[in-house]
Amino acid sequence: MKEPLHVMIVDGQGGGIGRQLVEALRAADLPCVITAVGTNGTATAAMLRAGAHQGATGENAVVVCARDAGVIAGPVGIAIADSLLGEITPKMARAVGQSGALKLLLPVNHCRNIIVGAGDAALRPLIAETVNRIRVLTETED
16 A cells, blocks of 8 residues: 655745645545644644644745655745745745645735736635646645
8 A cells, every 4th residue: 555645835924825735635534644734823723723744834844845745836935035025934944845746825925025927816725736747746645
C-alpha cells in the first residue's frame, strides 16, 4: 500500500486561508496527511481546529516541514520574504522555494504582492482548484 501524500499548508495572520484549505481537503477525503504550519500560534490553531493532522509554528517549523512535504500550499506570500505583513522571514521563503515539493500558491493580491493577470479571484474557486490538483496527485502517485 502506498503512503499518503504529505501536504504542508502554510499560513500566517489569522490562518483563514489555511483553515479553508484544510477544511476543503478534509471534506474531499483524500489520502493525504495534512501538516499545518503557521507563522504564529493563531494561524496554526485555526488550521488544527479545521482538522489538520498535525501542526507546528514558526520559522524553524517551516524549514523542517518543507524538507519532507510532497505539496506545499498557501497564499503566494509564503514564498516571498517579508510578506504577510512581515511574518514570512527570508529563511521561510527560501525553505518554501527550495523545497522539492510541488507548490500550490494561491494568488492572493495583498501586502503589496500583486499577481498580474490573476485579478481579484474569489478564494473559494482557488481553494477548489488546489484540492483538485492534490486529488490528481493522490490518484497518480506510485
